[in-house]
Amino acid sequence: DVKVTQSSRYLVKRTGEKVFLECVQDMDHENMFWYRQDPGLGLRLIYFSYDVKMKEKGDIPEGYSVSREKKERFSLILESASTNQTSMYLCASSLTRRSGNTIYFGEGSWLTVV
Amino acid sequence: GENVGLHLPTLSVQEGDNSIINCAYSNSASDYFIWYKQESGKGPQFIIDIRSNMDKRQGQRVTVLLNKTVKHLSLQIAATQPGDSAVYFCAENGAAGNKLTFGGGTRVLVKP
Numbered sequence: 001d002v003k004v005t006q007s008s009r010y011l012v013k014r015t016g017e018k019v020f021l022e023c024v025q026d027m028d029h030e031n032m033f034w035y036r037q038d039p040g041l042g043l044r045l046i047y048f049s050y051d052v053k054m055k056e057k058g059d060i061p062e063g064y065s066v067s068r069e070k071k072e073r074f075s076l077i078l079e080s081a082s083t084n085q086t087s088m089y090l091c092a093s094s095l096t097r098r099s100g101n102t103i104y105f106g107e108g109s110w111l112t113v114v
Numbered sequence: 115g116e117n118v119g120l121h122l123p124t125l126s127v128q129e130g131d132n133s134i135i136n137c138a139y140s141n142s143a144s145d146y147f148i149w150y151k152q153e154s155g156k157g158p159q160f161i162i163d164i165r166s167n168m169d170k171r172q173g174q175r176v177t178v179l180l181n182k183t184v185k186h187l188s189l190q191i192a193a194t195q196p197g198d199s200a201v202y203f204c205a206e207n208g209a210a211g212n213k214l215t216f217g218g219g220t221r222v223l224v225k226p
Contacts, residue, residue, distance in 0.1 A: 004157075033213075043158075043203070043216040058213070090157050099207045100146045100165060103214055105157035 003027070004106035006091050012112045019078040021109050023091030032074035033058075033092040033103070034066060043090065049074055050097040081113045122201060124221045133191040137204035137217045142185060144208035144215075149178060149189045152201045152219070161189070161202075191222075199224045 007022045025032065033048040035058075045058030047066040055066050063085060067075040074093075078085055089109045094101040127133045139147070145166040150158035164171045164178045164187075171178050177190040187204050201221050205214040 042218050043214075045213060048213060102148065102160055102163060103205075104160060105150075107157045108155075 004091055004093055004104050006089075006106040006109045008109050009107065010110045012114060013078075013081050015082060015113055017078075017081050017113075019081050019111065019113075021076040021078075021089055021091075021111070023074045023076070023106060024072050025074075025091075025093040025104075026072065027093070027095070027104075028071065029093040029095050030071070031094040031097050031101070031103075032068065033094075034064075034074065034076045035090040035092065036060070036087040037090055037108070038087050046076065046089075078111075081111075083113050085111065086113045087111060122219050122221045124223060126223045126225060127194045127198075129194060129196060129224050129226050131194055133189075133194045133198070133222055135189045135191075135202050135204075135220045135222065137187040137189075137220075139185050139187060139204065139206040139215075139217070141206060141208035141215070142182075144206035146207040147178070147180060147187055148205045148207075148214065149176075149187075150203045150205065151198075152203065154200075158203060194222070194224050196224050196226060198222060 003026045005024045013019050031050050034046045035043045037043050044060050049055045049068040065077045091106040092103050094103045148163045149161040152158045162173045162178050175192045179188045201219045203219045204217040
């Protein structure tokens, strides 16, 4: 089975702090994604990456950056956390970037910025 | 810590009955569709997928129907069980890079 692991399930951070959300997948997938999920807004794509050191902006990249130094690991970075970034963050991966490859999700990271 | 589910349409189903969840998608160029199940406090879990060259696909207790003419997708769950209570999302892939666009979700409540 595909395993997408988000190391932090629940975090509370202060406004202005730098926040790292880590994600690891164990199936040698090329594609990795970061989404956020908010009530009434559904899942929105922040960033994705189809290879090591490659990244592409999603629909809502503002206030975020990402890092993909190794194929299995994709990190989401909030340079200076703000209260409107309080959300559930979901990491996902798929085998390749071709359409038709199932996308698998991690269990989510709940971030509260106070 | 659930924040999924506010403002969602809800389908209440008697245990043992069949459930039908509907989804309208937006992009006529979408060629791949997935249904996900999300339980409280968890990430979306893959249920079943279908490519645009098919109009029906069956899994274990689930069937997905695709009507490209009206851009409609449905998920049928046979003999609904209490463990099927969750929020169900459809997702379409119409963009390069295997990116998904998600529907708003439907909450299914199974009554014993």
